[in-house]
Amino acid sequence: MEAKKIYTEKRPKYNAKAIMFVLLLGSFIALFNETILNVAFPKLMVEMHITATTAQWLTTGYVLVVGILVPVTAFLIHTFTTKQLFLSAMVLFLIGTLCAVFSSTFTALLISRIIQALGTGMLIPIMMNSALVVTPPEKRGSIMGLCVCIITLGPALGPAVSGLLLQHFSWHSLFVLLIPILLICIIGGYFYLENISVITKPKIDYLSILLSTIGFAGIIYSVSSAGNSSLLSTAVVFVIGFIALIFFCKRQLSLKQPILEIRSFRHPIFAIGVLLIILMQMFNFSINVILPLLLQNGLKTSSFTSAMAILPPILVGCVLTPFVGKIYDKIGGSILIPLGFLVACIFTFMLSRISPSTPIRTITLIYCAIMVGTSMSMSTTQTTSLSELSGKNQADGVAIVNTGMQIAGALGSALFVGVMTAYQNIYLKNMNSGADPSSQVKAIYIGFSRSVTVAAVLIGIGFILSLILSKKSRTKDSVK
Incomplete structure (x- = not known):
């Protein structure tokens, strides 16, 4: 009742639709930028004479900087107005994008990506905190579903769009595409954003x-x-x-x-929920890195074909996540969360069993099924976790959740690309036929299989933990 009262008193001050549109668009383009280079990795590896492990730092470094900045933003939100923070973030993003357009070396491109990440790190907490403030409690499942849809869709859509562009243009065009959208976000933020945070000037x-x-x-x-x-x-x-x-x-x-209120982990439901989010996000982010590598280097497909292969699953996730949020508002997450992890685990294991003879459409269908499970578990787990905290601690909870998601993306990308590369190298070394094309393809598939098997095990652990989360949630509801 108290949360609803606070909301009722503050809501008339905000143009919620305008605020959320601007923040969602800015966050989407920033997260879209996280993986925009994934499909271009094979070309960058040849052009810049780098390995796959080095190339993935263009994504891992980006996400790592974002993850480090997210908890800092919790302080910035109480030091500067929402408009000041958003515009500063978008200007930094724009500067990094312009630098990337004119980059010609790996070092220059990596520095450009880091500048972009400095802006992105501020955007996600601003979006999540704003969503909690301007949305009534009974609709949080829906708005969180939309926010998680943006967080999931942005990184997932990056490789698909970039794959289309790379058919006709160089990788520089990927950043040129961002410039007009960033200008729209800056203009929209200047005219429509209002401050929704309490300025307390905390010490960093x-x-x-x-x-x-x-x-x-x-x-x-x-x-x-x-x-x-x-x-x-x-x-x-x-x-x-x-x-x-x-x-x-x-x-x-x-x-x-x-800087980060880790005492929130004293709440078992929140602690388990954060761990579940990390386990799912590790593979959810990384699959869009390792799958294009498999398709282009293993099946020798074009960047366009690999983009089309991952586009349908992305659309499945985009459509289902807000819909699942509405279902959550009605029935809660005790059934949705475990079921989502189970579906994701089963089909991730199936993906680890593919071979060079597996049709691309089969790979796409398996990925679609994985996205069904992801859609059922990600936003619902996040809403369940944050709802466990009191109003005064929800901003810290948002910071922890988003820090976990960003670090999970960076860790997952590093882990799964690392496993894939390691097993690929081990196979070639044992076969002593590194230059043989058939051995190269076999090595890529073996590396991919081992990498995805690790992911299936981690998601399986997530399923077990989700059963515990579901039991604790039901117990707490029965007590109430």
Whole structure:
């Protein structure tokens, strides 16, 4: 009742539709940009003389910077107005995009991507916090479904659109496409955005930022380089990152105004929900990296064909996620979440069994089924998790969830590309026939199979945890 009262008092001050349209469009284009280069990796590898593991840092580095910035944005939201933050983010994004258009080397392109990520890192928390403020509690399932649809659709649609453009233009055109849309977002933000946050001018703890940067970067880098670096160096970097995260968590517990309120994990439903989101997002993000690599390098398809192969599953996810949100508003997530994980697990395992003789349409259909499971589980898990927290802690919950999603994307991309590359290299080394075309194709499929098998195991673990989440949710509802 209290949440509804607060909403009723504040709602007349906001033009909710205009605010959410601008924020959703800006967030979509930023997330779309995360994976826009995925289909171009084979061309970039040849043009810039880099490996697949190096090329994926154009995506992993982008997501890593976003993940590091998300918790910082929780402070920025209470320091600057919504309009100031949004316009600053979009201008940074535009500067990075212009730099990418004129990049000719891997280093220049990576720096451009990092500049873009500095803008993207602010956009996702702004969108999620705004959605919670301007939407009544009884409709949060629907609006969260729409937000998660944007978060899922953006990265998923990037490879499809870029695959179409690369048929006729160079990879630079991918960034040229973004410029007019970014200008529209900046103009719309200037005229329609209102401030919906309470300005409290909190103090930012720079040591926490340093520790989180070292922690997340160390872990992501160690996983990403596992296939090409020595075991000792990989282990050292991982341990440094892990220790930094431990100190980061301890510091958050000692601060009066932590950069990330990790005490929210004391709520079992929230803690399990965040873990489920991470497990699903790891593969949901990464499949659009490794599948184009398989299709283009294994089946020797064009970028256009690989884009068309992943487009139908993307559309399935786009249509289903808001619809599932409406169902959640009526029946909750105790059935939807476990069922979604089960469906995703079964068909992910099926995807790991494909061979060079498997038709592309079969691969597409399996991916569509995976997206059905993803649509049933992602937004519902997120809504269930955030609903567990009190109103004053929901902003921290949003920061934690979005940090988890961004880091999961970076970690998943590094993990699955790393596993795929490692097994591919092991096969070629054992066969001692690296130049043989048939061996190259076989190696790619073996690497893909092992990578997706790991994903199926992780999603299977998610299914078990979702049953526990469902049981705890039902127990809590019965107590009420």
